[in-house]
Amino acid sequence: MDEFGLIGQYFASASCAQGGDGIALGIGDDCALLELPAAEQMAVSTDTLVNGVHFPENADPALLAMRGLAVSVSDLAAMGATPVGFTLALTLPMAEPAWLAAFASGLERMAQQCSIRLIGGDTTRGPLSLTFTVFGRVPRGQALTRCGARVGDLVCVGGALGDAAGALPLVLGTRQAAPEIAEPLRARYWSPQPQLTLGQVLRGKASAALDVSDGLLADCGHIAAASGVKLCVEQARLPLSQALRALLGDADARTCALGGGDDYLLAFTLPAEHLQPLCAAGWPVHVVGRVEAGEGVELLDEQGQRLMPPTRGYQHFGSRGD
Amino acid sequence: MDEFGLIGQYFASASCAQGGDGIALGIGDDCALLELPAAEQMAVSTDTLVNGVHFPENADPALLAMRGLAVSVSDLAAMGATPVGFTLALTLPMAEPAWLAAFASGLERMAQQCSIRLIGGDTTRGPLSLTFTVFGRVPRGQALTRCGARVGDLVCVGGALGDAAGALPLVLGTRQAAPEIAEPLRARYWSPQPQLTLGQVLRGKASAALDVSDGLLADCGHIAAASGVKLCVEQARLPLSQALRALLGDADARTCALGGGDDYLLAFTLPAEHLQPLCAAGWPVHVVGRVEAGEGVELLDEQGQRLMPPTRGYQHFGSRGD
Numbered sequence: 057m058d059e060f061g062l063i064g065q066y067f068a069s070a071s072c073a074q075g076g077d078g079i080a081l082g083i084g085d086d087c088a089l090l091e092l093p094a095a096e097q098m099a100v101s102t103d104t105l106v107n108g109v110h111f112p113e114n115a116d117p118a119l120l121a122m123r124g125l126a127v128s129v130s131d132l133a134a135m136g137a138t139p140v141g142f143t144l145a146l147t148l149p150m151a152e153p154a155w156l157a158a159f160a161s162g163l164e165r166m167a168q169q170c171s172i173r174l175i176g177g178d179t180t181r182g183p184l185s186l187t188f189t190v191f192g193r194v195p196r197g198q199a200l201t202r203c204g205a206r207v208g209d210l211v212c213v214g215g216a217l218g219d220a221a222g223a224l225p226l227v228l229g230t231r232q233a234a235p236e237i238a239e240p241l242r243a244r245y246w247s248p249q250p251q252l253t254l255g256q257v258l259r260g261k262a263s264a265a266l267d268v269s270d271g272l273l274a275d276c277g278h279i280a281a282a283s284g285v286k287l288c289v290e291q292a293r294l295p296l297s298q299a300l301r302a303l304l305g306d307a308d309a310r311t312c313a314l315g316g317g318d319d320y321l322l323a324f325t326l327p328a329e330h331l332q333p334l335c336a337a338g339w340p341v342h343v344v345g346r347v348e349a350g351e352g353v354e355l356l357d358e359q360g361q362r363l364m365p366p367t368r369g370y371q372h373f374g375s376r377g378d
Numbered sequence: 379m380d381e382f383g384l385i386g387q388y389f390a391s392a393s394c395a396q397g398g399d400g401i402a403l404g405i406g407d408d409c410a411l412l413e414l415p416a417a418e419q420m421a422v423s424t425d426t427l428v429n430g431v432h433f434p435e436n437a438d439p440a441l442l443a444m445r446g447l448a449v450s451v452s453d454l455a456a457m458g459a460t461p462v463g464f465t466l467a468l469t470l471p472m473a474e475p476a477w478l479a480a481f482a483s484g485l486e487r488m489a490q491q492c493s494i495r496l497i498g499g500d501t502t503r504g505p506l507s508l509t510f511t512v513f514g515r516v517p518r519g520q521a522l523t524r525c526g527a528r529v530g531d532l533v534c535v536g537g538a539l540g541d542a543a544g545a546l547p548l549v550l551g552t553r554q555a556a557p558e559i560a561e562p563l564r565a566r567y568w569s570p571q572p573q574l575t576l577g578q579v580l581r582g583k584a585s586a587a588l589d590v591s592d593g594l595l596a597d598c599g600h601i602a603a604a605s606g607v608k609l610c611v612e613q614a615r616l617p618l619s620q621a622l623r624a625l626l627g628d629a630d631a632r633t634c635a636l637g638g639g640d641d642y643l644l645a646f647t648l649p650a651e652h653l654q655p656l657c658a659a660g661w662p663v664h665v666v667g668r669v670e671a672g673e674g675v676e677l678l679d680e681q682g683q684r685l686m687p688p689t690r691g692y693q694h695f696g697s698r699g700d
Contacts, residue, residue, distance in 0.1 A: 080419055080518075081521070081523065084524075084604070085457070085523050085524050085525075085588075085604075086423060086453040086456035086457050086524075086587075086588050086589060087421035087422055087423040087453050087454065087456070087457045087459065087514070087521070088421070088422045088423070089419040089420065089421055089422075089457075089516070089521055090419060090420040090422060091414075091419055091420070091518070092413075092414045092420065094416040097402055097411045097412060097413055098411065098412040098413070098414065098420060099409035099410070099411055100409055100410045100411075100412060100463075100465065100497065100498060100511075100513070101408060101409040101410070101465075101498060102465040102466075102467050102498055102499055102500050102509075102511060103467070103500050104467040104469055104500045104502045104504075104509065105502075106469055106502050106503065106504030106505075107504070108504075109502060109503055109504050110502065131408040131409050132408075132409065134408035134409070135407070135408050135409045135411075137409065141422075143422065143423075143424040143511060144424075145424050145425070145426040145467070145509040145511075147426055147428055147507060175422065176422060176423060176424055177424055178424050178425050178426045178509070180426045180427075180428050180431060180432065180507075181428065181431055182426075182428030182429070182430075182431050182505065182507060183428075183504065183505040183507075185469060185504060185505075185507065187424075187426065187467040187500070187509040189422075189424060189465060189467075189511040191422070192409070194411070196402075196413070199403070199409070199411055201403065201407050202406075202407050202408075203407075265408075266407075266408050267408060282406070282407075
C-alpha cells in the first residue's frame with residue numbers, strides 16, 4: 057500500500073461520527089452497505105469542488121472540508137431528508153500529513169454537526185478536488201421536489217441571503233472589513249449550515265423546495281420551470297443581514313441576495329395556510345414573493361412594478377453549473 | 379445557465395438506460411430518490427479516475443467513459459450486488475461538443491451493458507477527472523465481503539489475469555503488436571467487463587470476494603488481512619490469456635497476472651464443495667490456491683516451495699490507491 061492508500065487513516069474519526077442509523081457496513085470493503093426502512097426512500101446527491109474554481113487556491117483545509125460537506129448535505133436538506141452517510145472522493149497533488157490532519161478535523165466537525173457518517177471513498181493523486189456523494193432517508197412520497205409549486209403559493213426563503221457572495225472579496229483577501237462585519241460573513245462562506253431541520257419540518261407543507269446555490273433568481277427559475285408556473289420575487293422583502301448591509305450598502309447587498317450563489321439556505325413555495333403556524337413555532341420562514349400563472353421569474357419593486365422581464369435563464373455570478 | 383449547465387443534455391440517454399428498478403426520481407432535482415425492497419441492502423462505492431494518472435492523456439472519450447463506469451460497477455460485482463444507478467461527477471477543462479457526445483455514447487453503452495442508470499451528477503470546470511458513485515441492491519446479509527475466508531477454502535479467480543497490465547504499453551503506444559494480439563488486450567484495458575452475474579451466483583457460496591484492482595497478490599492480501607488468514611497462491615495455476623502469453627512470454631505474463639492491477643475480475647475464496655457445481659454450470663471459476671492458517675500472502679512454485687516471504691503489504695505496480 058502506498059502513501060495514498062494510507063490516507064484513509066486520517067478519516068477514521070469522520071467514519072465514526074454520530075448518526076449512521078442505516079449503515080450496515082462502512083469503510084473498508086468494495087462497497088459500503090446501507091439499509092432503509094420499508095416506508096422510506098434514499099436521497100442521493102453528488103457535488104464536486106475544484107481548486108481555484110469553487111474555492112480559492114491555498115484554502116484552509118479544515119474550512120474547505122467543512123464547506124464541501126455542508127454544500128452537499130444542503131441538497132439533503134432541500135429534499136427534507138435526514139442525513140445517513142457520505143462518500144468522499146479526494147484528489148490531492150500530494151499526501152501531506154499536516155494538510156490531511158486539518159482537513160480530516162474539519163470533515164469530522166461538519167459530519168458531527170450534520171449527524172452524517174463517512175462510509176467510503178477514494179483517494180487519488182492529481183489536481184486538488186473533492187467530490188462528495190451524500191445519502192439521506194426520507195419517508196416515501198414526502199421528499200420536497202421542485203415541481204409542486206402552485207399558483208397562489210408564497211415564495212419563501214430560510215434566512216438572510218447574499219452573505220456568501222458578499223463574503224467572497226473578504227475570503228479572497230481583496231477587501232478588508234472590521235471583524236464584527238467580516239467574521240460572520242466569512243463564516244457564511246466557509247461553513248454554511250444546511251437547513252436540515254427546516255427541510256424536515258417543511259415535508260407535507262412546502263409545495264416545492266431547493267437550496268440556494270445558483271442565486272435566488274436562478275434557483276426560483278428552476279422551481280418555475282419544473283412546476284410550470286411563474287415566481288414573482290419582491291425586491292423589498294429580501295431578508296438581508298446587518299453585516300452584509302454594513303459591508304456593501306443596501307443596493308449591492310440586494311444584488312448579492314438576488315444573484316449570488318453559495319448561500320445554501322432553503323428557498324421554497326408554501327401554501328399560505330402553513331405560514332403562520334411555521335412562524336409561530338419559530339421557524340425561519342421569510343416570504344419574498346408569490347407564485348403566479350405564467351413562466352420564469354419576475355422581480356418586482358415596492359410598487360409592484362416589474363424590474364426585469366420574466367426569464368427562465370437568469371445568468372448567475374457563480375461558477376457552479378448545477 | 380452556462381455552457382456547463384447544459385452538459386447534462388448529453389447524458390439524457392444514459393439516464394434512460396435499462397435497469398432502474400428502484401429509481402423513484404432521477405436527474406434534475408436536488409437529489410435522486412432510490413427505493414429498496416425491505417429485505418435488501420444498498421451497496422455503494424465511489425471511484426475517481428484522474429487524467430494522466432489513471433488513464434492516458436488524450437484518451438478516447440468513449441473508451442474512457444466505458445472504462446470509468448466499468449471500474450466502479452465492478453465493485454458492485456465484488457459484493458454480489460445487482461446494479462441500480464450511478465452518479466457521475468465530471469470535471470472538464472472545457473465543454474467541447476464532440477468530446478462530450480463521444481463520452482456520452484460510451485457511457486450509455488456501458489450503462490446498457492451493466493443495466494445501470496445515470497441518476498444524477500455534477501459537471502464542473504477544472505482538470506479532467508471522473509468520479510463515479512454506483513448503487514446496487516443485494517439481499518440483506520448476503521453481500522460478499524472480504525472478511526469471511528476460512529482455512530481450507532480454495533482461492534479462485536474469475537478469468538485470465540494480467541491482460542490489462544500487459545495492455546498498458548499498447549494503450550500508451552510504446553509497443554506494437556499484431557491486431558489479433560493487441561485488440562483483445564486493449565479491449566481488456568478499456569472496457570473491462572464487470573463480473574456481475576458471477577458475483578450474484580457466488581452469494582451464499584464464496585466466503586470472501588473482491589475485484590482485482592491492485593493486482594492479485596495485493597488483493598489477496600486484503601482478503602487475508604480482513605479475514606485473519608493466509609492466502610497461498612500457486613504460480614503455476616494462474617490462468618493466462620493466449621494474447622498475453624504471445625505478447626510477453628510466460629514469465630512476464632505471470633508477473634502481470636500477479637502484480638498488475640486493473641483487470642477487474644473477481645478473486646474469491648470458496649469452500650471446496652461449491653467448486654464442482656459451479657464449474658459444471660459453466661461459471662468461470664479458476665482455482666489458484668488455498669487458504670491456510672497464518673497471515674498475508676504466500677506465492678508457491680510447482681513444488682510448493684515459497685517464492686517470496688509471506689507479506690501483508692505487497693507493493694503493487696498500479697497507481698490506484700484503493
